[in-house]
Amino acid sequence: MRSFYNGNGNERENTKYLNLNDIVTERYTESEERAIIASLYAPLVEEYPQRLKNLLAVIENYELKPQHFSMDYTRDAFKALMDFTRTHDEGKWNWATFREWCERNGHREDFETLRDLYDYDEAVGEEVFKFAVQIVKEFAVRRELWLKTLSLVADKKPDIEELFENLQKILEEAKREIEVLRSSKEEAKNSEIEELFLTIEDIENVKVDWLVQDFIPKNAITGITAKFATGKTTLVYGLLKTYILGHGHKVLYVDLDNPLTVIKKKLEDFGLREFVEKGELKILSRHKIGINARHEAWRKVKDWLLNQSEHFVVIIDSLKNFAKGYDINSDKEAEFLMSELKDLTAKHTVIYLHHIPKMLNPDMPFKNSGTILDNTDVAFFLETKKEARTFKLTRFKDRIPVKDKLEFYLGEDGTLEKALPEHLREAIRFVKAVFEEVEKGNNKKKALAKAVSEITGIGVNRCETLLEHYAGRYWEIKHGEHNAKIIEPIKSLEEAIKDLESRAYAKPVENQEVHGSKNTQTAEALENQELHSCMDIYNNRTSNYTPESDTLKFEEEIKAIQETLSTLLEDDEYVDLEVMKVYAPDREVAKDIAQDETLKSILLELYILREEGDLKGWEFLVEEVKEGKKSFSKALKEFRDMKDIDF
Known part of the structure; x- marks a missing residue:
């Protein structure tokens, strides 16, 4: 029941009728609006700027504005989020910065609204988010068109021709709005698919910095x-x-x-x-x-x-x-x-x-x-x-x-x-010395070999052999006066060095020839001698103490380690030995520790720290165990016997 104005200055009281305006605005999109603002807020909390960018792209595509929201509190929160993202770089899209911004700009109530919605788990995935945006926008457009239509007949008796003319205008406007919504949906779908594919620019511009x-x-x-x-x-x-x-x-x-x-x-x-x-x-x-x-x-x-x-x-x-x-x-x-x-x-x-x-x-x-x-x-x-x-x-x-x-x-x-293998370092020293001497004018083979030998420490005969070997690669050997052999470079020193360095992990032919004598190792042997293999460096064991050689002592060592582990595990879930964590004092684990001096020294240090709360004065025991000079069980006994001594 409400008063109805008949357009003639009179009011008819208590007339029953259908209020079309109320019918149109009766359906609110509150749940969709809550999902939208909660989903925009979630990436700020989770510090996921790319997801927020994706959601903002949907908002822009559908041209969703604060005025499209039916509820005051969702409209205000949406406006706050849009203002924040528009005025801040992506690097600052996070919960802490947003909260501070809301405090400074009078949006505390909006911040509390968003936090509550996030806590109530009202944020949705990207697909559902798009659907919610569509509903809010479509319903806002529909509501606006209905209200425009109703305004033509709400308060006066309309002129029929004028009414139809205005309705026709509204109908045309509705068609345009519907077309915008339809194209927005289609563009969003196409854009989303297109963004998945590599462009030719992506492929052509790729490079590693x-x-x-x-x-x-x-x-x-x-x-x-x-x-x-x-x-x-x-x-x-x-x-x-x-x-x-x-x-x-x-x-x-x-x-x-x-x-x-x-x-x-x-x-x-x-x-x-x-x-x-x-x-x-x-x-x-x-x-x-x-x-x-x-x-x-x-x-x-x-x-x-x-x-x-x-x-x-x-x-x-x-x-x-x-x-x-x-x-x-x-x-x-x-x-x-x-x-x-x-x-x-x-x-x-x-x-x-x-x-x-x-x-x-x-x-x-x-x-x-x-x-x-x-x-x-x-x-x-x-x-x-x-x-x-x-x-x-x-x-x-x-x-x-x-x-x-x-x-x-x-x-x-x-x-x-x-770093290069020794044979290549030697070759580079040799080639550098040759170029330096030739530049000084010392280019006769015999005299050059002698001078290079003095500079590099390589034997004279071997220097002559190397001069012959590198002929045709870095220099030529020509005949001069009195049958003397003359060295003439055919490459620059920089080019020669670069060529030698490129052979760092090959097995060069020259090493098989130059190092061919029975007293000289091959390049491969030199490399193997120079650097440990992975297994060698990791499984290296001290030779000072090999508990397996004495079964009784080895068993005593294992027992002492198990006892120590049990003591440490009383306080913690596991014992951290740097390269392994021990959760139980198993015999097999203790056996592995007994074979590694480093692990035993770490275990002893942890035990001393637990008992004393300070390692001062006991470092020597840890070092002796680490160096294999003292067994773990002996060091442990020594500590227990003497721990009351004031260092």
């Missing part, structure tokens, strides 16, 4: 695995000095392994302190904050990185400690962990260091969930020959093509140089 040529690609995840204490950190500092710092990149070093004394020494040895002072090398250390992938501080660091305009190289040393709180043997949790690093590659480059398993598979030197490796773009296994200051890297995973093998030599100043 390198941080280190053929080794570390930019905007990718590179993993370096190696045995405990092999020199992973030293290699990384060499890379920082040689290729990264001072070459247009900044560095965030997440060092969760090394004590401050080691960090200080590395910075001094490699001459990198100035980069810390200039802010180009930023270090996160466990001594200042126990950061890891689950830590709130990491969230802040990650947001900060993604908002940086400059390129950063992010070093994770090591992945195990960064993953604290995750079970990285679980595929699901490993996926979450690696997503933290993958997110960074949108702007930056990530390098992580990781330990190899105790019993190495030479074909797959990796531990924990295979999901970690699945999410790694390039992975290398590292071996070293410390006395030769040589690093050898062998590729075992590459999504981006890299070299199968790389070798670096660490110079006294901390600079990395390309």
Whole structure:
């Protein structure tokens, strides 16, 4: 019941009639509107900007506006979301920034609305989101057209011709609106399909940007695995000095392994302190904050990185400690962990260091969930020959093509140089000396061989043989006066060196000829002598103590290890021995530990720390076990007998 105005200035009271305006606006689209704004808010909470971009593209395609919403609170929240995304870069599309913006701009109530809807799990997938947008837009258009129609007859007796003329206009407008909606649907569908396909520009413009040529690609995840204490950190500092710092990149070093004394020494040895002072090398250390992938501080660091305009190289040393709180043997949790690093590659480059398993598979030197490796773009296994200051890297995973093998030599100043097998280093020294002497005018074979021998230390006869061997490749031998043989270069020194370096991992013909004497090893033997194989370096055992040689002592060792494990497992779920986690004091596990001096020393250290709360004064026991000078059981007994002594 309502009053009805008849158009003649009179009002008819209490007339029963159908109110068409109420009928049209009776159907609200509240549930669809709630789904839309909750779905737009969800990517801010989950920090998934690409998904938000996809949803905003749907909004733009259907030309959905705040006025199309039927409810005041959904309209206001939608307007707040649109204003925020329009005034902020994608790097700032996150929950914290949005909340702060709402506080500053009078949208606190809208923020609370969105948070409640998200908590009620009202966000929907992209397909349902599109459907909700269609419904809201279509119903808004329909409602607007009905209201325009009703306005023609609502308050006065209409002129019939004028009424039909106006209705015709509304009908034409309705057709146009319907056509817009139809084409929007079709365009959205076609656009979505087209975006799935590669364009010719995508294919033609593809290229790899390198941080280190053929080794570390930019905007990718590179993993370096190696045995405990092999020199992973030293290699990384060499890379920082040689290729990264001072070459247009900044560095965030997440060092969760090394004590401050080691960090200080590395910075001094490699001459990198100035980069810390200039802010180009930023270090996160466990001594200042126990950061890891689950830590709130990491969230802040990650947001900060993604908002940086400059390129950063992010070093994770090591992945195990960064993953604290995750079970990285679980595929699901490993996926979450690696997503933290993958997110960074949108702007930056990530390098992580990781330990190899105790019993190495030479074909797959990796531990924990295979999901970690699945999410790694390039992975290398590292071996070293410390006395030769040589690093050898062998590729075992590459999504981006890299070299199968790389070798670096660490110079006294901390600079990395390309390392080559000894026979090639010798050949390069020889060729350089020849070119230098010829440039001085010393080009007669006999005199040249003698001069080069004095420079390089290679025998005179061998120098003459090498001059003959490289004839036709780097120089020619011509006859001069008095039958003297003259050396004339046919290539530049740079070309000759490049040619020799390209043979670094081949078995050159010249080595079979020049090193053909019975007292000289072949190139292959030299390489094998120079560098340990994967199995050799990982399964290396000290020769000072072999418990299997005395069954009684070996059994005593195993029993002592089991007892120690049991004690440690009283407080924790597992015992972390760096390259393995022990969940139960099983005999087979104890047997494996008994055969590895490094694992025994770590176990002893953990036990001493538990009993004393401080390792001070007992380092000598740990070192003796590590060096094989003392059995684990003997060191354990010695500690227990003397632990009351005040050091």
